[in-house]
Amino acid sequence: xxxxxxxxxxxxxxxxxxxxxxxxxxxxxxxxxxxxxxxxxxxxxxxxxxxxxxxxxxxxxxxxxxxxxxxxxxxxxxxxxxxxxxxxxxxxxxxxxxxxxxxxxxxxxxxxxxxxxxxxxxxxxxxxxxxxxxxxxxxxxxxxxxxxxxxxxxxxxxxxxxxxxxxxxxxxxxxxxxxxxxxxxxxxxxxxxxxxxxxxxxxxxxxxxxxxxxxxxxxxxxxxxxxxxxxxxxxxxxxxxxxxxxxxxxxxxxxxxxxxxxxxxxxxxxxxxxxxxxxxxxxxxxxxxxxxxxxxxxxxxxxxxxxxxxxxxxxxxxxxxxxxxxxxxxxxxxxxxxxxxxxxxxxxxxxxxxxxxxxxxxxxxxxxxx
Amino acid sequence: xxxxxxxxxxxxxxxxxxxxxxxxxxxxxxxxxxxxxxxxxxxxxxxxxxxxxxxxxxxxxxxxxxxxxxxxxxxxxxxxxxxxxxxxxxxxxxxxxxxxxxxxxxxxxxx
Numbered sequence: 001x002x003x004x005x006x007x008x009x010x011x012x013x014x015x016x017x018x019x020x021x022x023x024x025x026x027x028x029x030x031x032x033x034x035x036x037x038x039x040x041x042x043x044x045x046x047x048x049x050x051x052x053x054x055x056x057x058x059x060x061x062x063x064x065x066x067x068x069x070x071x072x073x074x075x076x077x078x079x080x081x082x083x084x085x086x087x088x089x090x091x092x093x094x095x096x097x098x099x100x101x102x103x104x105x106x107x108x109x110x111x112x113x114x115x116x117x118x119x120x121x122x123x124x125x126x127x128x129x130x131x132x133x134x135x136x137x138x139x140x141x142x143x144x145x146x147x148x149x150x151x152x153x154x155x156x157x158x159x160x161x162x163x164x165x166x167x168x169x170x171x172x173x174x175x176x177x178x179x180x181x182x183x184x185x186x187x188x189x190x191x192x193x194x195x196x197x198x199x200x201x202x203x204x205x206x207x208x209x210x211x212x213x214x215x216x217x218x219x220x221x222x223x224x225x226x227x228x229x230x231x232x233x234x235x236x237x238x239x240x241x242x243x244x245x246x247x248x249x250x251x252x253x254x255x256x257x258x259x260x261x262x263x264x265x266x267x268x269x270x271x272x273x274x275x276x277x278x279x280x281x282x283x284x285x286x287x288x289x290x291x292x293x294x295x296x297x298x299x300x301x302x303x304x305x306x307x308x309x310x311x312x313x314x315x316x317x318x319x320x321x322x323x324x325x326x327x328x329x330x331x332x333x334x335x336x337x338x339x340x341x342x343x344x345x346x347x348x349x350x351x352x353x354x355x356x357x358x359x360x361x362x363x364x365x366x367x368x369x370x
Numbered sequence: 371x372x373x374x375x376x377x378x379x380x381x382x383x384x385x386x387x388x389x390x391x392x393x394x395x396x397x398x399x400x401x402x403x404x405x406x407x408x409x410x411x412x413x414x415x416x417x418x419x420x421x422x423x424x425x426x427x428x429x430x431x432x433x434x435x436x437x438x439x440x441x442x443x444x445x446x447x448x449x450x451x452x453x454x455x456x457x458x459x460x461x462x463x464x465x466x467x468x469x470x471x472x473x474x475x476x477x478x479x480x481x
Contacts, residue, residue: 155398230468
């Protein structure tokens, strides 16, 4: 049995399991229900890693702003640090990419595009790259000569230029002006430009007027998300790569939607085929080192792939995540029925997803944990 | 020339290479000085007016290793102007869903 088939089957099994539990499921209404909060040594060990003493003047080490843990659709743990509070719409950085994918998943369900459609049919400036399909962008496989990387190499960084200097007025056009370095669909290279172009294609799909409210009408309002802010460039294109904000409690709603296969209460908001695409590894991905998350359709997967071990060895392979700069994370662990939001301000590389999740599983996974 | 003035030749060669590199990177170099002030103005604006964090926290939050030569938080109008490296940039809060954005026109820093 091929790896892909196995992965699909395990997803299907997860969905069936979820379906049989529908009757008993909790869903957040205007606010989340609260379940009983675990305590004990495992929770203490989790907190010792996640919330060490912090120094804002000299920011080093693990600097968690918020942790929210949802189990079986109920809040079982919630803690804030630094200036962040329950009502803070925290910057999600690149978690925005997976949020844009989820917004566009609703558009996909409305039949507004197919993954095989050329990008240029919805965003004409991409006529310079006629072979690039929408699906290539979701796999970060545009093949453009994009340079991601923030503070360390500011001179040639495409992301810094896009957000702050040459690209900031029209970020999608700035991306489209990059050279085609590899044929589209053949090479994974993480690119905020690819995500921003997706945000521009959405404008072409739904029309400029509906676009202004689309993330709200399509996703945020159906989920009961009220705190969202999404910044745009001068052209009014959402900064799909970087600039969505919401509270931890609101971001967890997106996690629950994904955990439950795109269904929100009685409504299949995202087609199952869409979630399946989100969670399918990009076929031509070649891991370049250990602990490198596997790219799916604008979400990150914890899969052993192409001979490389699971990026998070102590975490089940069915786990997936939306991940952003400075430690922003939305983790979904379907087998444990857990959704975990972590907001942070990690300014160095000391935070480790695996260590955090290992301790979170020990503290919060409950009896389901084998 | 090479035999008589080897050092001058090497210096000229180095200068030519540098000019070549600068020309190749001219778009990057022209934009580079804007990074510090644009980053500070934008990220401070969002920290303060989108996330609603305290002003003093946002100052250190939006700081890069290179110091600014000027900074003004126009709290009444939610407009943030920063200067550094000879460039000035302004970010403004647009609305409750729209958050902050860098503007094409910059505000003048108060004297």
